[in-house]
Amino acid sequence: MARVRIVPSKLKGEIKAPPSKSITHRAIICGGIADGISNIDNVVFSEDIIATLNGMKSFGANDITKAYTHTNIRDNLTIKGNGKLEVIENTINCSESGSTLRFLIPLGALCDKEITYTGRGKLIERPLEQYYKIFNEQNIEYSNQNNKLPLIVKGRLNPGDFKLKGDISSQFITGLMLALPLLEGDSRILLTTELESKGYVDLTMDILKRFSIEIENNDYNEFYIKGNQKYQSNSIRVEGDFSQAAFWLVAGLLGKNIKCRDIHKDSLQGDKAILNIIKSMKGNINIKNDYIQTKESLTKGATVDASQCPDLVPVVAALGAVSRGTTTIINAERLRIKESDRLKAIATELNKLGADIKETKDGLRIEGKDRLNGGEVDSWNDHRIAMALGIISIKCSKEVIINNSDVVKKSYPHFWDDFQKLKGNIKYI
Structure with missing residues (x-):
């Protein structure tokens, strides 16, 4: 030690x-889903970011190239997506990254395949009840070990109304915002409490817009998300x-x-x-x-x-x-x-x-x-x-x-x- x-x-x-870790997570996920080549400039490959990169590789974004700068600290990243998600590896190690875990769980539920999410440290006991409630409502199978990772999920997410607490973690809202545009029908995220960490939701909607995904924000109480949207590749620099x-x-x-x-x-x-x-x-x-x-x-x-x-x-x-x-x-x-x-x-x-x-x-x-x-x-x-x-x-x-x-x-x-x-x-x- x-x-x-x-x-x-x-x-x-x-x-x-x-560079912003929050923006980098979101850009990697959007680039991994998008159809075409996305360039992400100014990236630091911290342990959390590597976890998200590996997670997106598990969903089919295997053509990922790191272009190192002379400092070998801040780098460029090129991701080639094929416009859809497919399960290449059904065990996703999220390390200690809460963002990786909570962002990728809804994406995995689009694939109707059995996926196991693992991690280490305090991540294994970070609360996921907001998702479990949705799984129960939509008859999506899941299991865990005394509310701890590993978490096994099998089933397909369906469009509809998703009621979430806004004062637990904005990561659940972001996770749904990343996944719901890919469903065939329209959906709404309805907040049952006041939203905390509004800035993170703003970041999510901004990055999604850059990748051609639109979300309607009704005063942070309700978010309307049209289905059948398509992620389009883009090039961005992380601030x-x-x-x-x-x-x-x-x-x-x-x-x-x-x-x-x-x-x-x-x-x-x-x-x-x-x-x-x-x-x-x-x-x-x-x-x-x-x-x-x-x-x-x-x-x-x-x-x-x-x-x-x-x-x-x-x-x-x-x-x-x-x-x-x-x-x-x-x-x-x-x-x-x-x-x-x-x-x-x-x-x-x-x-x-x-x-x-x-x-x-x-x-x-x-x-x-x-x-x-x-x-x-x-x-x-x-x-x-x-x-x-x-x-x-x-x-x-x-x-x-x-x-x-x-x-x-x-x-x-x-x-x-x-x-x-x-x-x-x-x-x-």
């Missing part, structure tokens, strides 16, 4: 945000990821000065909310058309509603731990069923470093301090916890040791390399 030892230092410099850039924007507030490129203020990404969060916490931020820059700041506590941006909670909690006053994070209960219980994980590990954080049912209450002490912490096998702990080292008096630090490979394989590029002092143990 890899560990990093970080000697506290103020990060500074310029960095290019890694930078706000959920990953957030770590560097916070690092700039805690350090000296960081300029983050390839993120855009007009992005549809829900995690663009980090810009308003930084403003609400009185951070020094400069938003330009081609970059966003943060500078060392005396930040203040604020109340942060995480319902639309749950992935930001670990790094916002780190910022709150060294901001004046109280930071309260609310509407974040869904974080308890992520790669880890992220509320418990970030509170536990930051407290080990000297923070003052208390868990609530749906969030955190953080009493800010000028600095933290330092010490040895664990990532809880969660990439966002590991990265947040790396960033908070900037404001520690003593070195920080992070156990299981290589978990960042799940989403951002070169995170620690970028940390060093920004003058971070890291030693691998």
Whole structure:
């Protein structure tokens, strides 16, 4: 198990945000279904993205070419689809990727073949009840092991009305949006609660439109999806990821000065909310058309509603731990069923470093301090916890040791390399 030892230092410099994992998942799936050749530019082959690539190979998108750049980090991807899905491999290993699992299950249910979905880590127990309810209503056969993976599904999805809760995970909505246009009849997705993480649904509809799939949005309460639509190939460039850039924007507030490129203020990404969060916490931020820059700041506590941006909670909690006053994070209960219980994980590990954080049912209450002490912490096998702990080292008096630090490979394989590029002092143990 890899560990990093970080000697506290103020990060500074310029960095290019890694490409959006959320957009990449969706583009790979659309390209794999589409008729023709699709080119996807600016891809990082993290473990989650590799899982989706392999899943689409199982559905017949076998002609996939990686065109490596000179950096060997950000690459181009060419996918040749044949306009339909066919089961080439009936066992799909989703690794630890919730997006892969929840996006591919409805697609598999279009094929009327028995398919087994496997995974590892916390993914095996991530809830899938929203799909089980649909399977029961449509007489689709399925079995699991005490509500855990592996999941075996056999049957064909039929068009109709699909009632979903909007406050569980937008991934279920995206999964249906990817599959329902291929059915012979029209369908509706009806939300029975208010939709959280609207930004992810916006991303889905935007990517689908680029591949010639139309979805009618009725005020995020109902989505009308015509059947007999056809995915058409396209070429797109994946924009930078706000959920990953957030770590560097916070690092700039805690350090000296960081300029983050390839993120855009007009992005549809829900995690663009980090810009308003930084403003609400009185951070020094400069938003330009081609970059966003943060500078060392005396930040203040604020109340942060995480319902639309749950992935930001670990790094916002780190910022709150060294901001004046109280930071309260609310509407974040869904974080308890992520790669880890992220509320418990970030509170536990930051407290080990000297923070003052208390868990609530749906969030955190953080009493800010000028600095933290330092010490040895664990990532809880969660990439966002590991990265947040790396960033908070900037404001520690003593070195920080992070156990299981290589978990960042799940989403951002070169995170620690970028940390060093920004003058971070890291030693691998």
